[in-house]
Amino acid sequence: MAAEKTKILLDESEQPTQWYNLLADLPTPPPPVLHPGTLQPIGPDDLAPLFPMELIGQEVSTERYLDIPGAVLDVYRLWRPSPLFRAHRLERALDTPARIYYKYEGVSPAGSHKPNTAVPQAYYNKKAGIRRLTTETGAGQWGTALAFACAQFGLDCEIWQVRASYDQKPYRKIMIETFGGVIHPSPSNLTEAGRKILAEHPDSTGSLGIAISEAVEVAAQHADTNYALGSVLNHVLLHQTVIGEEALLQLAKVGETPDVIVGCTGGGSNFGGLAFPFLREKLAGRMVPVIRAVEPAACPSLTRGVYAYDFGDTAGMTPLMKMHTLGHDFIPDPIHAGGLRYHGMSPLISHLVESKMIEATAKPQRECFAAGVQFARTEGIVPAPEPTHAIAAAVEEALRCKESGEAKVILTALCGHGHLDLAAYDAYLSGSITDHSLADEDIAAAIAALPPVPA
């Protein structure tokens, strides 16, 4: 029986050739992005110093489907379509009647979903005559992805990595260099933004917000250099929809329809990539899955942040986006899921939560690692710390099914492997990991620093 398979594969001939744009199907659009000076909606020219015009066009497009260029499809084929797994062994260990499926993005060159957008971003920048891309990276997944993508199109790649991760995860740096990228710990003294932070906090462990400020500063100063963002923006989530489109095809092959979809959220790109095609189906009345974003309790933008206009970076150089935020100078505790340490959230994901089209929940670190270890011992893949949040939520749902006797179909995205995050597992196995809890007054104080913008 097809549903009993372990891996549901797609042939390259079945590879999706279009990205899906959720903006085309939303009942109401998300609030506009504002210029920080004029507080007016930004236009293409405001973004032109950082992004090529084709990506800017994708950022604001309301076309339902956008063609994936052939050169991008060619690179995607190095690992796409990615496999969908039925977690038979995890199900058995949980003794649940639920059927758990996971879409595995760890087969990519970087080991995560990030190359899905790195490749088109490098492609469009190369096409626009750009010579170099700059970016930030947290745990290093995004930096690795962009370094790989730049190698494919002959672009230079310069990366600022959050120092906490740079120090914790030295292998990421080497992998980025193996792909030909150049990497700096952030805050660095190579930029104005970095020097300012270091003057005030010489021991700063950094944050994605600070690293973004550094990368953006360098890109803005050089005409041959653009900036690339690995999450948050509409065009990034657009590129990631190949995940959900493939998963839809794969589930259909085994005659399954998801009842619950869970994905981890940092900036929102993995979650959006998985969920948006299913949300399209839900909006069209073809299925009724519960769709749930899972974030770390230590950085709870969706569950404890405020929905307001805020900067995307710490230095306040970016446009203002309406999103769930903990305040742009909030510095999350250095939890091991570096990719989920972002003060804000994709405006599109925030809009969906605010519109109650999707749910959000938060998980403490130890519950996530416990799920990650159980997953490794049953399914054989050591997950990155980020998707252990999704796995913990899938396990919780499967155990609920065990109580209720419901044979729900649970779908999640295993967005990356943890081969370069093993120090985190060592910390967990040796009992030295703690659950970071945030006091209400600390969150209130961080949010109080929001820029004065009309609600």
Add this chain to the structure above:
Amino acid sequence: MAAEKTKILLDESEQPTQWYNLLADLPTPPPPVLHPGTLQPIGPDDLAPLFPMELIGQEVSTERYLDIPGAVLDVYRLWRPSPLFRAHRLERALDTPARIYYKYEGVSPAGSHKPNTAVPQAYYNKKAGIRRLTTETGAGQWGTALAFACAQFGLDCEIWQVRASYDQKPYRKIMIETFGGVIHPSPSNLTEAGRKILAEHPDSTGSLGIAISEAVEVAAQHADTNYALGSVLNHVLLHQTVIGEEALLQLAKVGETPDVIVGCTGGGSNFGGLAFPFLREKLAGRMVPVIRAVEPAACPSLTRGVYAYDFGDTAGMTPLMKMHTLGHDFIPDPIHAGGLRYHGMSPLISHLVESKMIEATAKPQRECFAAGVQFARTEGIVPAPEPTHAIAAAVEEALRCKESGEAKVILTALCGHGHLDLAAYDAYLSGSITDHSLADEDIAAAIAALPPVPA
């Protein structure tokens, strides 16, 4: 056109259900394994303290095909059939008319081909009522594979890792622990062999020979404990033939027949696993590929060793095997391809080289890493140091094709990823790696220490 695909996949329904036993098709059998005391061929009883009878049976079987148990196939399906890739981007970078295919085993839980044999070994031991497996590991690939396999069948797994690697490569230890294995640095004070070494050399950084002694000692002393070996023996190579069987099916799907097959050799299991099914086809006259083993110039057993009876371990505790050897107390330079640092070679592979049924060549370290970096930047996968030897040989062959204009079909096995070996790439990229060359007199001296056995 099918041949233009990047990935040639097999559905689970096409998974091979039998292992291929080359012994059934050899014109002459390899010389027998001898008891070190009597110098007579060993029998099953000699191996029974360490291995279950079903594995001993496979070691000496001359049946052409052996059924893979259903429980083993179930675990294989977590990653098998593994993908076969056409290296379009590497070919383009080399500007070669050759068509290069690589069978990728890095998709397995351990990140290499090792689980192909770890899983059946754990299965047969569990079936025989064994409670615990012991083994040694150097760089850690084999230990990881066995820890994973033991987790699948509810066996305890206890591993002695050479202390130098234990200290230098902490990620492997963590991965083993994440899979539930117990790992000790070797020499340890848990065994007689370890205590003896530590008494004489308290700061000993260990060796594979010492680690084997410790693992064998514990297995021999406990009725509920057996020992598992990751390469060299016939049953290990037998289990690995799933690699070549799948590759045969995959090449047939795109209408290709290999002209040249290259694989890296340490103990011989990856190479044998890829090559034996193709050798069967060659012996039957259905194809005529050149089949070439590639070893490191720093540990050149096949190309500069002697074909003679020798011990499998440094301490001289094992039966005597006729093989290409550099002498059982030869200590290879600490090259980064830890999996290729073995003084001997699988007796079966040695017999094939001696019979001129396959060729052998050696590659220096820097040429291999240069090929590995080029591979990573074009194909997106960072190879383990071991298969960079095969990649270097494939690149050499492809460049020969560029000279001659021949459009040869080159097949190789990318037996593992290098995610946990990135320190080696760091050393290469920073220019601190050297090519180790061996003086003829050093090799002659090592070989002079061979045990006195009839030639």
